[in-house]
Amino acid sequence: MKNEKKVPQKTNGKMAVSTGGNAPEGLHKFFVDGLKDIYWAEKALTKAIPKMIKNATSPELADALTNHLEETKGQVTRLEEVFTSLAEKAVAKKCDAMEGLIKEAEGIMSETDKGSMRDAGIIAAGQKVEHYEIATYGTLAAYAGLLGLSEVQSLLHESLAEEKAADEKLTDVTERAVMASSETEEQEA
Ligand code: FE
Ligand code: ZN
Ligand code: FE
Ligand code: FE
Numbered sequence: 001m002k003n004e005k006k007v008p009q010k011t012n013g014k015m016a017v018s019t020g021g022n023a024p025e026g027l028h029k030f031f032v033d034g035l036k037d038i039y040w041a042e043k044a045l046t047k048a049i050p051k052m053i054k055n056a057t058s059p060e061l062a063d064a065l066t067n068h069l070e071e072t073k074g075q076v077t078r079l080e081e082v083f084t085s086l087a088e089k090a091v092a093k094k095c096d097a098m099e100g101l102i103k104e105a106e107g108i109m110s111e112t113d114k115g116s117m118r119d120a121g122i123i124a125a126g127q128k129v130e131h132y133e134i135a136t137y138g139t140l141a142a143y144a145g146l147l148g149l150s151e152v153q154s155l156l157h158e159s160l161a162e163e164k165a166a167d168e169k170l171t172d173v174t175e176r177a178v179m180a181s182s183e184t185e186e187q188e189a
Helices: 027-055 059-085 096-111 116-146 150-188
Strands: none
Touching: 027 059, 027 096, 027 116, 059 116, 059 150, 096 116, 116 150
């Protein structure tokens, strides 16, 4: 959306735009705030995913989560690289959304019995997490582009690609492992 109205820009004595073409003033700060938010979220996930792994019954689900836990640790490190390249301190700022999504995952795990339904709940909660991360990295990568920060943008695109792949993997696991294990449970019953 283009804002046609001319608004006087506060420059605080600095150049309004230092790195990228026509990015509005304020976008850089908004961008850095967003990085702090997802940094908190990724760190919180390095503690939340192990609980999901422990609660998973399907070995395929446990594998997918274990693999993504390793990627998540790498995403924390990648964000630290981003902060370094921006000459910003790596500061985590509490992400209310991720806190809520993790609470929801914990609620589902405590309300279900171990087995295919808890697995389905873990997948559903996990996919909400991935979608939040996809939205966040998509937006932040776009901002990096607007700000002319192409190296930072490619780092953010790497994490974005991992989140998309993790989301797709969880969809696969639902179709194969959860359906298969629910058939086994019926046979055992
Ligand atoms: Fe992540
Ligand atoms: Zn957040
Ligand atoms: Fe957020
Ligand atoms: Fe993720």
